[in-house]
Amino acid sequence: MNAIQIAIDGPASAGKSTIAKILANDFGYIYVDTGAMYRVVTLAALRAKIDLNDEQAVTQLLPQVDITFAPGEPVQKVFLNETEVTTDIRSSIVTANVSLISSYEAVRQAMTQLQRDIAAQGGVVMDGRDIGTTVLPNADVKIFLIASVEERAARRFTENQTKGMTDTLEEIQAAVAHRDYLDSHREISPLKKASDAVELDTTGLSIQEVVAAAKQIINQKIER
Template sequence: MNEIQIAIDGPASAGKSTIAKILANDLKYVYVDTGAMYRAITVAVLRSGIAPEDESSVSALVPSLEISFAPGEPVQKVFLNQKEITQEIRSIEVTANVSEISSYAAVRDLMTQLQRKIANNGGVVMDGRDIGTTVLPKAEVKIFLIASVHERALRRYKENQAKGMTESLAEIEAAVQKRDYLDSTRLISPLKKASDAIEVDTTGLSISEVVKIIKQIINEKHANNELNLV
């Protein structure tokens, strides 16, 4: 099979990044964590003292930022202006503000251009909230992952505990619910399932089970000649 574009969308903590990373590794594809890119911008905004609701100041700051990634275990390392922020991007404060900041046209335009450039030659697994609808509308495989709010909050809570973070489950669940609302109601690139995306409910499923389901989807599309191979 020639290299294709695989878009994985869904709400916060549906398992997008974890699944996308494993899938990319198994397929020997490039993994692009778009959510981490927006979270990195949010870290920069909060550090600068700019109010998240100040769209003009946020938009002016973004072009000066350098976001990069490096391999890491158990998660990919994220850098802002060459300084690691892997844990900081998952803080409750960043989670509470990233949706608003990522809704700004200037922010999304710049990130979308970069993401499309990375994916241009195929061989990429990209996850986010508008990949199949806006960033890569012609992706050969589109997956929309979902899970219950409680399960998604519990996953984030366990991740944070392992990193020594102290937010309560109730706080995280409230943040997840707020993020869902903001992501799905924003005017620019709202969270929604692409018409040609396949929905996969990850509630109660293991990581390996979800990866297996997506690989089956890819193989079935290939067998039925549904993929526009690049």
């Protein structure tokens, strides 16, 4: 168990990060928030005021983007060049543009290599949209979380309110639906369930219920 890799994929706000953090804590593993990495690159591009549709400009920005994490309560802290951006990367403007930025080949290559380096020693829980298909295709356990657009938007709305963000439920639902479309239709590493992943629908389930179901999947995989 100490050396296994657990990949958790799924669309925006399906509960990936929440469940991955709990599993990592319970199993004593490292948690890798891959989605936050792409959000940091997106935020960096926005702050640099470059044309987000200019792939070359975004690529040239990458050497100037240093991404680090630190423990925090209630959420893990995220830093861009040593400046905390934990809340900033969850804004609507970042959410609306992160799929575009993450579709660029150079961005995905840079983030994928960083993620693989972290996971190389095993004992990790990694969540994202292409972990089981691209980043860690040989992961020991692959779980694909899903939930309705309405429920996912409601979750993000509640989360944002606790952070003092003012995005409306309608704006968030539109952003989530748009993100789903972009993620599943991009040419490079589109969002899709790996053939050997176990699908887990979190609609209507509590966090505790999803964690219990995920642990059951993990234990069954390990036993085999």
